[in-house]
Amino acid sequence: MKTQMDIEKLIKSGIINNELDYQRAMIADRKLRLLAKTSSHFKNLRKKLRDLIADYEKRVWSNEDAIGAELIEQSDLAEIIAEMERVFLNKPKVK
Numbered sequence: 001m002k003t004q005m006d007i008e009k010l011i012k013s014g015i016i017n018n019e020l021d022y023q024r025a026m027i028a029d030r031k032l033r034l035l036a037k038t039s040s041h042f043k044n045l046r047k048k049l050r051d052l053i054a055d056y057e058k059r060v061w062s063n064e065d066a067i068g069a070e071l072i073e074q075s076d077l078a079e080i081i082a083e084m085e086r087v088f089l090n091k092p093k094v095k
Helices: 002-013 019-035 040-061 069-090
Strands: none
Touching: 002 019, 002 040, 019 040, 019 069
């Protein structure tokens, strides 16, 4: 599963570096929520991913004075891109 490999790669890196990866991680977390109920492997992946998400939110979004229009615009754009990727990857391939 391509998404799983990307999640594992992100977790292996140990850090979320940008807003797009953060939005991708949020989508992956939602997918892992369901998978975690059936597998301890996915449960562990989700825990590690949630730790990375929390760390990113603490580093980037916790200082209200540092949150400006540019960061919000980046976040909005990253959310749109990540959602478009999700939809594209979930589309069945047409032969």
